[in-house]
Amino acid sequence: MNATGVLAIAGMAVGTYLTRIGGYWLVSRFELTSRARAWLEYVPAAVLASLVVPELTTGGPEKLVAGMGVLFVAYRWGNILYSMLAGIGLVLVFRQLPLG
Amino acid sequence: MQGATEQTDSSQFTADGFVRGLHESVPIAVAVFTYGVVFGVLARQTPLGTIETLLMSVTVFAASAQFVVLDLWRTPLAVIPIVITTVAVNLRHLLLSAALEPWFSRLKRGRIYGTLFFLNDESWGLTMRAHSDGETDGAYLLGSGCLVFVAWVSATGVGLTAGGLISDPTRFGLDMAFAAVYIALLVGVWDGRSDAVPVAVGGGVALVASMILAGSWHIIIGGLAGSLAGVVRDELGEHQ
Numbered sequence: 001m002n003a004t005g006v007l008a009i010a011g012m013a014v015g016t017y018l019t020r021i022g023g024y025w026l027v028s029r030f031e032l033t034s035r036a037r038a039w040l041e042y043v044p045a046a047v048l049a050s051l052v053v054p055e056l057t058t059g060g061p062e063k064l065v066a067g068m069g070v071l072f073v074a075y076r077w078g079n080i081l082y083s084m085l086a087g088i089g090l091v092l093v094f095r096q097l098p099l100g
Numbered sequence: 101m102q103g104a105t106e107q108t109d110s111s112q113f114t115a116d117g118f119v120r121g122l123h124e125s126v127p128i129a130v131a132v133f134t135y136g137v138v139f140g141v142l143a144r145q146t147p148l149g150t151i152e153t154l155l156m157s158v159t160v161f162a163a164s165a166q167f168v169v170l171d172l173w174r175t176p177l178a179v180i181p182i183v184i185t186t187v188a189v190n191l192r193h194l195l196l197s198a199a200l201e202p203w204f205s206r207l208k209r210g211r212i213y214g215t216l217f218f219l220n221d222e223s224w225g226l227t228m229r230a231h232s233d234g235e236t237d238g239a240y241l242l243g244s245g246c247l248v249f250v251a252w253v254s255a256t257g258v259g260l261t262a263g264g265l266i267s268d269p270t271r272f273g274l275d276m277a278f279a280a281v282y283i284a285l286l287v288g289v290w291d292g293r294s295d296a297v298p299v300a301v302g303g304g305v306a307l308v309a310s311m312i313l314a315g316s317w318h319i320i321i322g323g324l325a326g327s328l329a330g331v332v333r334d335e336l337g338e339h340q
Contacts, residue, residue: 002149002152002177004176004177004179005148005149005152005177006152006155007179008177008179008182008183009152009155009156009159009160010159011179011182011183011186012156012159012160012165012169012182012183012186013156013159013160015183015186015187015190016160016161016162016165016186016187016190016193017216017217018187019187019190019191019192019193019194020190020193020197020216020217020219021197021213021216022193022194022197023193023194023195023196023197023198023199023201024197024198024200024201024204024212024216025197026194026198027198027201028201028205032201032202035331035335037202038330038331038334039327039328039330039331040198040199040201040202040327041199041330042295042298042326042327042328042329042330042331043195043196043198043199043323043327044199044224044225044228044229044232044289045286045289045290045291045295045298045299045302045326045327045330046298046299046301046302046322046323046324046325046326046327046329046330047192047195047196047199047302047319047322047323047326047327048225048282048285048286048289048299049286049298049299049300049302049303049306049322049326050302050303050305050306050318050319050321050322050323050326051221051278051282051306051319052279052282052283052286052303053302053303053304053306053307053322054306054307054310054318055278055279055282056279057307058310059275059276059279063275063276063279066276066280067279067280067283070276070279070280070283070284071283071287073284074280074283074284074286074287074288075287078284078287078288079127079284080127080128080226080281080284080285081126081127081130083280083281083283083284084127084130084131084277084280084281084284086280087273087276087277087279087280087283088272088273088274088276088277088280089273090276091273091275091276092272092273095273
């Protein structure tokens with residue numbers, strides 16, 4: 001093992017842990033107002049949408065169409081594994097089609 | 101809704117909660133495992149040694165940041181840019197852990213800060229979904245995080261030893277795995293029409309930001325814009 005590599009990994013580990021606890025630590029410093037609590041309740045939906053939308057719209061049309069299929073499966077069955085399998089299956093099928 | 105949970109939610113931290121989190125995380129652990137294998141395969145093609153790669157997966161445990169730094173892993177090694185890039189990619193964690201505070205604040209400190217080591221996008225999304233379905237046990241996140249951790253580290257090892265089998269995840273449609281998981285989690289946390297504004301604004305702003313900025317900034321910017329838009333919508337609604 002080389003020392004510089006280990007140093008870089010240690011820096012990555014410490015930096016990452018600080019991001020993991022940082023948001024919690026910061027918010028716990030303050031008495032949250034009801035408005036702040038309402039804000040935090042909207043964070044999950046907003047973050048998940050921010051993860052999904054660019055992922056689907058920058059990966060070619062097949063991802064967007066597969067995403068619609070996944071949305072249906074997730075809504076209908078509420079099961080993560082089914083949704084994942086549907087997504088992988090649909091995108092594979094669409095990539096076999098001669099779409100241009 | 102906020103008022104109701106505040107009184108009854110004397111947050112617990114039990115073995116049962118841990119097992120529930122573990123059990124319900126099997127699908128996301130499968131998705132993480134496939135990406136861990138890819139990471140191990142790619143890491144082999146850099147000057148990063150086997151032990152160092154495993155050490156990174158164990159101590160850093162952050163898929164997207166680890167993928168990004170593979171590109172930077174050249175000799176001579178530039179430590180500062182690697183650390184800064186890692187932190188930048190992981191800044192979204194700030195938002196995720198902040199959202200846990202109203203729920204976790206009654207737990208013992210050691211439990212909170214120990215559990216947060218295992219915080220990752222998928223476990224967090226799953227935990228927030230479970231919370232919106234009535235889960236109050238904080239160990240749920242720990243159980244979920246531990247399973248994802250084991251999947252990530254073991255998959256790194258498999259990728260390092262197995263090599264060249266899955267060097268291009270798009271060939272197998274695996275690039276869709278995470279998007280599908282996020283969609284399922286989004287459907288799960290969906291709380292009715294009140295979430296429409298945060299989702300639409302968050303998704304739209306993140307899309308624009310992703311075209312301009314590298315890394316994971318679009319997640320932070322979209323997450324902030326969407327959640328704040330929800331608050332603004334509430335405020336405007338109250339004055340009508």
